Amino acid sequence: MNESSFTSVHQQFLCIEKKKKEKMKAWRYSEYGGVEVLKLESDVPLPEPADDQVLIKVFAAALNPIDYKRRLGFFKSTDSPLPIVPGYDVAGVVVKVGGEVKQLKVGDEVYGDIIEKAFDGPKQIGTLAEYTVADEKLLALKPKNLDFGQAASIPMAIETAYEGLERARFSDGKSILVLGGAGGVGSFVIQLAKHVFGASKVAATSSTAKLELLEKLGADLPIDYTKENFEDLPEKFDVVYDAVGQNDRAVKVVKESGSVVSVIPGPPVDRPAFHFVLTSSGEYLKKLNPYLESGKVKPLIDPKGQFPFDKVKEAFSYLETNRASGKVVVYPIP
Template sequence: MKAWVYREYGGVEVLQLESDLPVPEITDDQVLIKVVAASLNPVDFKRRLGLFKATDSPLPIVPGFDVAGVVVRVGSGVRNLKEGDEVYGDIIEKAFENPKQIGSLAEYTAAEEKLLALKPNNLDFVEAASLPLALETAYEGLERAGFSEGKSILVLGGAGGVGSLVIQLAKHVFGASRIAATASTLKLELVKSLGADLAIDYTKKNFEDLDTKFDLVYDAVGERDRATKALKEGGSVVVIDPKDFTFVLTSSGEFLRKVDSYLKSGKVKAVLDPKGPFPFDKVKDAFSYLETNRAIGKVVIYPIP
């Protein structure tokens, strides 16, 4: 099969497109997926840079956490999936503890049944591939913080992959009373369209100077020290820090099933960067773009041959 591989840690230059990798074998609890689309996450390039090589699987590595595709083979212990099912998920259960060697930037990948969910019929493969890791991170962060109906939230980085979903989940799933979000000038309308009551242009205004304080600050950009200044007394902060691994989710198809009805109703939508999707042979370009930290929503690779 064709796959993107790196055999040493480093920048985008270590990525190589290879065409003769063996198709992965599956264990009893896994399915083999014909990959249709995959998305990139910051954790992908942190891993490639070697930031958690002490607990990484051995090189060479096929990168990619998020996948959307079609089940083509089923392990003997799989109960709820069958050949032909269209599925999506984050196929690496624990990002920093011996993650899979073969990720989703390949024609085929193997994943445990428990990490996958059926793709909602109203989503195409590109939309589905964009969601799992960011959606699970957004959901789990809100859940762990005890966010609930009637509470207010400030989202730092509201136009990013995680932040764009935090806004939607806070509004439609958790019942936020008020949502504010930071974004650059060109992205203010986007965060309003996702459900923010107040869009703050971080190039012109410091969010911590607002008169309003919040029950929760969901920090998707790594501004922990400033974030605490925007809290009400007794409030809490969730930090997804690009330079740190403060909050590490465990992947599970259960989170995707929890929001299935919101995805099907269109209340929670995929947010895709307008530069994408990037074709399979342009994965290096896609990574270079993601690493500028200017992407809107998610960067997706499609089609995968």
């Protein structure tokens, strides 16, 4: 960020602090339900960072399926108390740091998934707000070549893709089949498997309209799931990464020594399949930043998937059609 831009952001923040009652605009819901329960409120208390946290002026946020599933009440038993400001992914500028923050400073452009455990007491104040707080350990410096909207689209999806590949012990020379290759997670699995882990072969499924996209992402074998059953393939794979919830079918095309990774919560599965839930980490982002800055790995935002801050309801409605290729982002956030 150049000096004049930082000065502007910092002055904006100082003006807020001078107010007797510090308030901000944020999208919030006070009951579970559809998009109609979302309200844009202007009197939400400005959060205060703890010692190991930073306060971020939010420039962009991305939506994830867990955001609307949480709003629908799927995770009531472990949810935080209502009202809730939704949002996990953020890109913005640090405007205040806690006393124990070691690496980040005011003015840093950062991005990350601000909720470490997606289902384990997630925060009341998410990223669909003018400001949010986040643990320093969950953040990384924003890739220099990406704008805030692009950066916000990355964290949860790329971290999920990376952690799943690591858990499956994916490595150089192995083959992989990605179920749901055009989605937020699947698009990063293809790219990471190819350019970071050194896959020998990447196959991936999508609808007919998205086959060309799979090729651009790096898939060697695009599979049209509307015309072919991947179980009929003559070969088996070292890893099947299931981003759509089909592990009962996926186990039929994995090698005996391989594994099936599933990120869709569901009933217990037998080996070689396993479910996992992301543990967010800024260290993943720091590892992958060089690949993002070199352009070897690229964020994927749906062509219709960028919405301004006042159109959050429309953004969620679009996400919930399950037709998006890549991510849906809210940007800019004034």
